[in-house]
Amino acid sequence: MDNATKTTxxxxxxxxxxxxxxxxxxxxxxxxxxxTQASCxxxxxxxxxxxxxxxxxxxxxxxxEQEERHxxxxxxxxxxxxxxxxxxxxxxxxxxxxxxxxxxxxxxxTGSVTGPWQDxxxxxxxxxxxxxxxxxxxxxGLALGIPRIAEIAFGVVAEKSTSQLLIQECVLEMCSKSxxxxxxx
Amino acid sequence: xDSNETQRxxxxxxxxxxxxxxxxxxxxxxxxxxPTQARPSVDPNDVVVPEGYVVEPVMVxxxxxxxxSFADDGTIFVSEGGSSWPTRPYMPARIVVRHPSGETEAIxxxxxxGPRSVTWRDGELYMFFKGGYHAQIAKYNLQTGxxxxxxxxxxxxxxxxxxxxxxxxxGLMYFGHGSVTQQGVSLPAGFTVDLxxxxxxxxxxxxxxTLTGNNVRSRDPRLPFPFMIETGAFKPFGTPAKKGExxxxxxxxxxxxxxxxxxxxxxxxxxxxxxxxxxxxMNEEGELFVTDNDxxxxxxxxxxxxxxxxxxxxxxxxPFGSVTTPxxxxxxxxxxxxxxxxxxxxxxxRGKAPELLLENPPEWAGPAAFLEQPHxxxxxxxxxxxxxxxxxGELFVAEWGTLAPLNSPRPEDLDHGFRVIRVDVKNGTxxxxxxxxxxxxxxxxxxxxxxxxxxCKFSPDGKSLYVLDWGVAKVTPGNxxxxxxxxxxxxxxxxxxxxx
Numbered sequence: 259m260d261n262a263t264k265t266t267x268x269x270x271x272x273x274x275x276x277x278x279x280x281x282x283x284x285x286x287x288x289x290x291x292x293x294t295q296a297s298c299x300x301x302x303x304x305x306x307x308x309x310x311x312x313x314x315x316x317x318x319x320x321x322x323e324q325e326e327r328h329x330x331x332x333x334x335x336x337x338x339x340x341x342x343x344x345x346x347x348x349x350x351x352x353x354x355x356x357x358x359x360x361x362x363x364x365x366x367x368t369g370s371v372t373g374p375w376q377d378x379x380x381x382x383x384x385x386x387x388x389x390x391x392x393x394x395x396x397x398x399g400l401a402l403g404i405p406r407i408a409e410i411a412f413g414v415v416a417e418k419s420t421s422q423l424l425i426q427e428c429v430l431e432m433c434s435k436s437x438x439x440x441x442x443x
Numbered sequence: 444x445d446s447n448e449t450q451r452x453x454x455x456x457x458x459x460x461x462x463x464x465x466x467x468x469x470x471x472x473x474x475x476x477x478p479t480q481a482r483p484s485v486d487p488n489d490v491v492v493p494e495g496y497v498v499e500p501v502m503v504x505x506x507x508x509x510x511x512s513f514a515d516d517g518t519i520f521v522s523e524g525g526s527s528w529p530t531r532p533y534m535p536a537r538i539v540v541r542h543p544s545g546e547t548e549a550i551x552x553x554x555x556x557g558p559r560s561v562t563w564r565d566g567e568l569y570m571f572f573k574g575g576y577h578a579q580i581a582k583y584n585l586q587t588g589x590x591x592x593x594x595x596x597x598x599x600x601x602x603x604x605x606x607x608x609x610x611x612x613x614g615l616m617y618f619g620h621g622s623v624t625q626q627g628v629s630l631p632a633g634f635t636v637d638l639x640x641x642x643x644x645x646x647x648x649x650x651x652x653t654l655t656g657n658n659v660r661s662r663d664p665r666l667p668f669p670f671m672i673e674t675g676a677f678k679p680f681g682t683p684a685k686k687g688e689x690x691x692x693x694x695x696x697x698x699x700x701x702x703x704x705x706x707x708x709x710x711x712x713x714x715x716x717x718x719x720x721x722x723x724x725m726n727e728e729g730e731l732f733v734t735d736n737d738x739x740x741x742x743x744x745x746x747x748x749x750x751x752x753x754x755x756x757x758x759x760x761x762p763f764g765s766v767t768t769p770x771x772x773x774x775x776x777x778x779x780x781x782x783x784x785x786x787x788x789x790x791x792x793r794g795k796a797p798e799l800l801l802e803n804p805p806e807w808a809g810p811a812a813f814l815e816q817p818h819x820x821x822x823x824x825x826x827x828x829x830x831x832x833x834x835x836g837e838l839f840v841a842e843w844g845t846l847a848p849l850n851s852p853r854p855e856d857l858d859h860g861f862r863v864i865r866v867d868v869k870n871g872t873x874x875x876x877x878x879x880x881x882x883x884x885x886x887x888x889x890x891x892x893x894x895x896x897x898x899c900k901f902s903p904d905g906k907s908l909y910v911l912d913w914g915v916a917k918v919t920p921g922n923x924x925x926x927x928x929x930x931x932x933x934x935x936x937x938x939x940x941x942x943x
Contacts, residue, residue, distance in 0.1 A: 268467075268468060269469055271504055271928060272479070276465040277478050402927070403480065405917065
């Protein structure tokens with residue numbers, strides 16, 4: 259069947275200039291994804307080292323391997339839009355991870371908390387932050403019509419959501435020992 | 444009514460204005476390397492229509508479009524964006540306006556869920572919006588920019604869609620709205636799409652109904668832990684019903700079809716019990732027909748093999764203002780074929796089998812004017828009124844297509860829909876009119892053809908059929924992803940017309 263005609267077709271927001279501008283804006287968000295992910299991964303690494311309880315230590319050690327993969331996924335997002343990640347943002351993320359650890363120490367000092375519980379609590383917030391950044395990246399993939407972005411981000415969000423439940427359980431289970439008994443774990 | 448409910452029903456209003464739109468012109472030959480990897484190619488040669496007709500794309504790159512309408516001078520209006528199917532990603536809620544010169548602009552609005560329909564009439568655009576706990580019909584004057592809310596009390600905020608408004612030969616405005624719930628009870632599947640924003644949304648009947656008290660048990664995704672919870676019919680999620688409980692019918696119910704004067708006054712309820720009357724059309728004799736989509740075969744109230752259907756709204760024939768009791772078309776207990784949801788032919792392969800929700804239900808107003816394959820998802824439609832186009836008097840229906848394997852485990856449901864059919868409403872028969880060479884969406888069959896037709900409307904002279912293609916949705920057994928900038932407006936004409 260020959261349906262070809264000479265009618266002019268109107269492209270909606272698919273011209274090169276509009277598209278390039280939107281990809282630049284997506285790139286700026288992906289830098290945030292990398293920053294929050296680096297922060298989460300760094301905080302997790304430092305938290306694992308402090309925990310003595312063997313099962314929680316094992317859970318978090320396995321989670322760390324996953325977080326390293328998530329950071330690779332964050333970097334892959336850039337290649338899908340032909341842009342380069344900002345290494346400075348990743349470095350800033352690691353600094354933020356340390357800063358969040360410091361925030362946890364301050365909360366511990368003022369909140370009658372003992373042991374690494376406060377680091378776990380900060381990790382709970384940091385993982386949620388990073389998960390939200392990936393979830394936004396998923397929306398950008400859908401809005402740009404690029405399935406691979408959405409697939410990568412959805413997969414990471416799914417794993418982080420599972421991790422979030424685990425971290426939440428550890429935080430809630432160990433809070434009484436840390437706060438009421440002033441004991442480490 | 445308590446203060447919370449009063450607040451929910453209050454019209455909070457929104458702004459609307461014209462804006463520039465970034466567009467470019469191209470030829471059909473340049474549509475094979477689009478930047479949207481979800482739909483890299485648009486090619487009319489992959490689309491099949493009857494011999495003697497020709498297909499061409501008019502607009503490419505639309506984002507979740509829902510409806511198309513025309514001014515008398517040929518200006519095209521396409522409603523798109525908002526928070527739609529699924530609710531993410533949100534894209535700007537707007538009407539894309541393409542003038543006969545080719546110049547294109549947008550009518551933008553700060554309303555969340557966005558316009559689900561657009562109808563031009565005498566220099567004004569009538570639009571039906573979702574968003575919040577109640578749906579709104581608004582009228583926008585293209586010359587003055589004046590915006591008026593005509594209807595603002597329809598309980599919404601759930602799964603299904605507004606229908607219309609359309610205008611009959613009698614000058615009256617006809618409109619509808621689907622149920623809040625997917626399966627007759629608010630359940631987690633609906634929660635994840637719409638009820639996260641509207642946890643108090645509920646179905647409202649059009650007549651007083653007595654409940655069986657058959658509640659549905661499900662997990663409660665609102666809570667920190669997914670506890671079990673019970674929900675009853677015509678209740679918000681998590682609220683059980685009691686056996687013998689009477690729910691009062693209301694004029695502004697849902698799963699319903701109404702008519703009113705064009706200014707939204709003297710609203711009259713014609714019918715209810717219609718799960719999703721998204722498509723509405725009236726023929727030259729003034730007979731009103733609405734599309735309706737079938738139950739899904741999944742979850743805690745799963746129903747199998749429910750046919751998609753077109754209902755004939757017989758009450759529309761009665762004089763305006765004379766309808767005292769609306770007709771009931773079966774939702775939430777009767778399938779499109781007239782059998783109860785508990786009939787053995789509707790028992791699910793997957794999910795929990797349903798129980799009846801209504802005691803002593805009203806008399807069923809069926810049978811349907813036309814039954815279609817389950818999950819075809821018939822959407823907006825229009826009657827051919829032109830001998831020049833052909834098939835005069837037949838109803839052209841856009842079929843958005845199945846969400847299987849998400850909403851059905853049956854392999855035979857995987858390619859239902861994804862086409863335009865023409866229906867003989869007098870005999871209840873239909874023929875395919877527009878589809879891909881291999882049935883299914885282009886992204887699945889690997890072509891540049893059509894994806895998901897959501898609306899089809901004839902041009903003012905009746906000589907061209909415009910088919911609005913929603914774009915790409917990727918479906919798995921567990922979820923669905925919709926991709927923006929993959930929508931297309933197609934135009935179908937007879938070759939004789941095209942060649943002048």
